[in-house]
Amino acid sequence: MKFFIDTANLAEIREAQDLGVLDGVTTNPSLMAKEGITGEENIRAHYKAICDSVDDNVSAEVISTKFEEMIEEGKSLAKIDDKIVVKIPMIKDGVKSIKYLSSQGIRVNCTLVFSAGQALLAAKAGASYVSPFMGRLDDISTDGVSLIQQIVHIYQNYGFETEVLAASIRHTMHLIQCAEVGADVVTCPAKVIMSLLNHPLTDKGLAQFLADHKKAKEAATAPVG
Numbered sequence: 770m771k772f773f774i775d776t777a778n779l780a781e782i783r784e785a786q787d788l789g790v791l792d793g794v795t796t797n798p799s800l801m802a803k804e805g806i807t808g809e810e811n812i813r814a815h816y817k818a819i820c821d822s823v824d825d826n827v828s829a830e831v832i833s834t835k836f837e838e839m840i841e842e843g844k845s846l847a848k849i850d851d852k853i854v855v856k857i858p859m860i861k862d863g864v865k866s867i868k869y870l871s872s873q874g875i876r877v878n879c880t881l882v883f884s885a886g887q888a889l890l891a892a893k894a895g896a897s898y899v900s901p902f903m904g905r906l907d908d909i910s911t912d913g914v915s916l917i918q919q920i921v922h923i924y925q926n927y928g929f930e931t932e933v934l935a936a937s938i939r940h941t942m943h944l945i946q947c948a949e950v951g952a953d954v955v956t957c958p959a960k961v962i963m964s965l966l967n968h969p970l971t972d973k974g975l976a977q978f979l980a981d982h983k984k985a986k987e988a989a990t991a992p993v994g
Contacts (some may be wrong), residue, residue: 770948773826773934773956777804777815781959782822788962793826794819795878795900795936795956797856813849820850828878828898830856831866839866847875854897856880859887864894871895878934888920892931898954903947904937914943918950925951941965 771792774785777800785791796819801807806815820827827850831842839862843855847870854876857863867877871894878898879891883906891899901920903913917935924931935947938957941964947955 770952771826771932771954772962773828773954774959774962775800775936775938775956776959777801777806777819778959779815779818779822782819785959785962786823790962791823792954793828793854793956794823795828795856795934797830797880798832816846816849816853820852823852825852826854827852828854828856828880830880831858834858834860834862836862836865836869839863840869843870843875843877844873854878856900857896859883859891864890867891867894867896871897880936883916885916885919885923888931888933889923892924892927892929896931898932898934900934900936900956902937903935903943904939906937907939907943913937914946914950917947917952921951 773793773795775795777796829846831839833839833842856878857866858881870877876897879896880900882901888899906913932953934954935952936956938955
């Protein structure tokens with residue numbers, strides 16, 4: 770499973786990269802605004818800085834909703850760096866844009882997916898990634914992990930190369946559930962990835978090992994007699 774971090778914060782991205790498990794980054798206009806990044810030139814420069822911080826897979830989202838505008842915006846984003854994956858919303862003109870951009874060799878992440886039917890359309894159009902938002906489904910009392918499992922099953926049935934990128938991951942159990950049902954990728958806040966490190970028995974065991982080592986060292990250096 771690939772781990773993407775869902776942020777535009779360079780410090781968080783670099784920390785996750787340094788951990789050695791990061792495979793990519795997803796961003797959106799809201800995350801850019803959260804970091805105070807405004808204006809087209811500044812946004813493009815920030816995308817480039819993100820690309821320079823990771824090995825591959827930086828999803829950059831279009832703002833347009835019309836076919837011709839999404840195409841032009843998608844091409845422009847793709848020129849920033851070879852690591853860019855253009856995020857396109859699951860709408861009619863979005864599907865058309867996915868088909869066109871993918872035919873031009875531009876990787877596309879189809880975002881705002883909430884049903885298996887939408888995921889099927891995205892795969893048919895040639896999306897590199899499809900992003901079902903499981904957390905938002907859970908928010909309205911719908912089983913998000915079941916959707917992930919259903920999409921994985923459908924893609925396996927027909928050999929689609931589109932990768933299932935589980936989005937809107939809220940906590941570690943979401944992440945583990947996605948791993949159990951075969952999601953190719955999860956994208957989540959840095960704290961969710963970092964929280965995988967934590968277990969009270971690990972902390973307890975390490976404390977005991979260190980205490981025993983200290984005792985052994987003191988005994989070895991204690992004067993005899």
